[in-house]
Amino acid sequence: MTEQAIEEKKSESKEWEPKIIAFLCNWCSYAGADLAGVSRIQYPPNIRIVRVPCSGRINAYFIIKSLTDGWDGVLISGCHPGDCHYISGNLVARRRFAIIKELLEFFGIEPGRVNFMWASAAEGERFAVLVRKATEIVKKLGPNKKFEKKW
């Protein structure tokens, strides 16, 4: 059996697990995710973390590219409004995401596939809860096939 075949067999026998890309701001959410680790708070192994300086760094293109590249979900987390390390970067992000959300819905992306949230450096538990929630939502939505390349 080839390795690929083994892999396929494995995946058949198991429940489908979504892969979610998570953009975390360096100062709050990334630190919060670290705290979840230090506190050994368990959450499902479905997210892959990309560190960014601020949630304000994330533009629509990163989100859309994530979806076209086959990630099943996107999670963006920044500091709580008012707590931004860069004064107002997360507020800029919040305004931007409100628009992106509508755009994505217009594209036919299910609302729960892209999630925006806040978690501070102190909120390891909250971070885990939010990841659990996001994973559950994306799991329910099933694999992201909207942008599957069909050539």
Add this chain to the structure above:
Amino acid sequence: MSENVEKYIKRKVYKSTDSKIAQKFVDAGLEKLRACINCGTCTGSCPSGRRTAYRTRSVLRRALTGDESVLEDIDIWFCSTCYTCYERCPRDIPVTDMIIKLRNIAVEEGHILDAHFGLANKVFYETGHGVPANGEANKKWRDLRESYGLPPLPPTVHVHPEAVKECQELMKSVGFRDLLDKIEEQKEKEKAEAEKNKEEEK
């Protein structure tokens, strides 16, 4: 050797802190109990503990540490569920709910007082009421109702036999009937054994 040596030598040493009961608490989502720091706020708050041997904290600690004899202890039935311990526990443990769950576990193992069992098995299951007004013995209560201009029986299950059936169906569905039957069987067995022992003694 003195005659009453059993009185002095107990040889009672706990060998393990593995607890079946604790596992049942965890399964019921009550693992918060493990946050207990044994501060005694529950016992100190307990109006029952001031007049009985019921010690809230000790009961829960016994349950947590695997002393299963706590299930047979009549003390656990002396909690009046006043919820004072629940309100004051600094560790946010739903103490009263734990005691209720503990009683559930005790009942499951067949430890239930005859009075309680009768109330469930005969009164509640048969009539749908915990304190009924039907039947010959309760005529005075029906008369009392009438004396205040009320119908002799209230518009509850008492005048809706189909509602009694419905309740019974639900109790069967949720496993209460089976539980009662199991206990009844156990109780009868115990009674027979006790009588047998008595006769043998004679």
Add this chain to the structure above:
Amino acid sequence: MSEESKRKYGFFLGCVTPNRYPMIEASIRAVFDHVGVEIMELEGASCCPAPGVFRAFHIPTWLVIAARNITIAEEMGVDIITGCNGCYGTLRDAWVELEHEHELKKMVNEHLAKVGREFKGSIEPKHVVQVLYKDLGIEFLRGFVKHKFNDLKVAVHYGCHIVKPSDKRPWGGECEDPTFLDEIVEITGAKSIDYQDKFQCCGAGGAVRTAVKEISADFSREKLENMRNAGADIIIDCCPFCHLQMDLGQMEANTIYKDMVGEPYKIPVIYITQLLGLAFGIDPSLLGLMKNHDLKGVSPFIPLEPFLEKVKEQLT
């Protein structure tokens, strides 16, 4: 007051109220009728089931039967009103739990489906006192007061399940020192007196009374002693089971703890709507304050005459 006059509630009777203390039922009906609130019957309702006994035997049974009772009101589209702390405890706890725990609701509805019912969570179980205090309001009630009992010293007994567990009750977390019942009592001009361990349990609940009556009687003996020491003329409560415990319990304490009690207790026990109705000018016989019969061995066990004697002047 047209909006208030349209208020409708499904009256959850429970067991002790209709079957042992029908005067409480009569007074609740009379008072709500008097203030223009419609009381509807929850036909075929059963025991709530009692939180101290049946819940302690088998939690799923307790939850399913409680949910069934709630569905009766849901079908009628009215909030539940109950005059019993125990029923209130059961219905409200079950309601909160089913509202918050999806899995539990699913389990309960699987059973209810077998009898053609479904718990939706569309109505709220309320206590008589909650409706009086929160839905109608003190000022609204004050408008009905005709007689004031200015010399009356009242020992208010709340009971437990009307305020606790506080996270499932509507009193904003207050449970150590609530005042809502005292406030209602005081609109009648009566004085709610402070007494030691005012918020202590009567001892009836939690299966204790069924298990060992003497223990329950010791609870009530302690409460009665504190009430008597504070000079209470009457006891006001808002739960028929507490009512039974304070009423019948006086007889029991007088016999079981004869030596400790000394002079037997004989403090009249009045349910809140009985007092309120009297202040509103409702006929005392409609409120179950006057004996209309010559039955033996029925409630109330402690005669109410001393109370009526005390307020006689103010009623005329």
Add this chain to the structure above:
Amino acid sequence: MTETDKKIEITGNEKPKIGVYVCHCGVNIGGVVSVPDLVENAKTLPDVTVGREYKFFCSDVGQKMIKEDIEAGLVNRVVVAACSPRMHEPTFRIACQEAGLNQFLFEMANIREHSTWVHMKEPEGAYEVAKDHIRLAIAKARNLAPLAVQKVSVEPVSLVIGAGITGMNAAIDLTKAGYKVYLVDRSATIGGHMAQLDKTFPTMDCSSCILTPKMSEISRNKDIELLTYSEVTEVTGYVGNFEVTIKKKPHYIDQVKCNGCGICVDACPITVANEFDLGLSTRKAIYVPFPQAIPSQYTIDMDSCVECGICARETVCEPLAINYDDEPEYIQVKVGTIIVATGYDEYDPTELKQYGYGKYPNVITGLQMERLLSSFGPVVGKPVKPSDLEAPHSIAFLQCVGSRNFREGGNKYCSRVCCMYATKQARQYKEKHPEADIYIFYMDIRAFGKGYEEFYESAARDYGINYVRGRIAEVRENPLNHNIIIRSEDTLLQQPIEVEVELFVLSTGIEPRADSDSITNLLRIQKSADGFFLEAHPKLRPVDTLTEGIFIAGVSQGPKDIPDSVAQAKGAAASAIGLMAKGEVEIEPFFAVIHPDRCSGCGMCIQNCAYGAIEYVDDRRFGEIASVNVALCKGCGACSGNCRSSAIDIIGFSSEQLNSMITKRE
């Protein structure tokens, strides 16, 4: 060999040779996932030339392995898969630099905090996450470019916020090293909570005796500019160059004219509760906080003053120093470092109604007891029952009030000082009233400091203080004499007990300042879950914050006693001195760059920039376009995220780098 000697020149044109180093971190990573498999998998990825595993790459030996590969020319990009970059990124960057590789050609994959620790119970899932995180790091590494660090100068001036024992010590140490300090406190005096204490455990030396000399030292120190009755209102800038605005609140008294005669105090008709004595005494609307206050300045409390005008009369205030129209004054200072030492609030036990605080007169808090014991307190050190001002014959203390409490409004943590202060107060009272019955109701006695255990031991043995293990359930008042009747369980006897005492002291815990949010917002520092300020690392960087140049010390970082607070003050001062002594500091060269050929000059970025770092410039070739002032830019990316022509990129987190991470190749 110096760094420059062996500098490996990378221009970005040569083919990347990526070295992947997967750390076992003892069993933290290696015990959950197969590190060799991770290495083997990484080696299959394009451009990966070296893959290695080791028990601890952060160790000298581990770093040497990386360095050797760099020096041998085997790798020109380094990926370490280990813990969080917030932990060891600096370590490995320095290692790269030492081996001659530009430190920004390094990338870290966090497979401990973000994988093996959070997926311990699902090793298979943890492996997948770790594998992907390494792949993402490699993708980014492939697109890394060498960068030159930026150096900025550091202003040799420090700002210390809070002038309690912590802030005062930090300020003194800073001036000893030759730096100027602005010491700001919002109250009218320095000294903080320590000024309220009577004696200090375990040595029983008097708080004032050790504090007051420090206070006068501060007032004499020419390098300390003392700004009491002042608050920091704005902080801008960055490490080495903070611009701080400080509001001096109006005293309504001209401090130059005032000669401190105090006649106004006698004349003032308004009496209010004295907060310094926690309401156990009164003061006038015109007042000095306490006799030893520094600076010894009078202040009118305008919340209570009715402007009757009596104090302003010439017969009362001869120099005519009273000025009801006094206005706040704002001053601006430039500092290189900031130390935050804002202290704590005492827990308010009113919400624990079962203890009757605020309802029964003879229930007081620990800090109130401290004032009663204080020789310059309201009863000159002879504690009395508030109900009748008689010395109590029995006192009960209850520990952990508000602490170790999971309920809403409670604090989960241990306040760390209450066990000892209750023991100290009990001993102090017992010294003067040996016949008194003293009970301390406790759950656990925490006597962890130097000399504490001995102190506690002696309290029970030599002083006969009764320690009862149990948390008091409820109290009620004896209506006859205001005594407090306590109900509790003696958990060691497993018996409910009832005790009647004449005074009941709640050993209240420590809480973060109710308005500590204003500090976190002002300084952009974080709070931990308990509400105290968050340190950069719980063990190795206990006084640093995540914002460079800002340090925290004392109880504002977490409950601690006086010795620990002073130790932190000294630590924070040393850290600040370290920064300032160098005169310059390296900052990460992560900032926005604009591709002028793509910029449409829409100005959206200008609006979004919180630092005013972007402005319009007239470009000869491209017309009116945006331009970044690198000195002001912090590299947050708010501009880039909104740029509709993708004309702005962020160095260090470039679009190319992020895109390469997003790209899913499976």
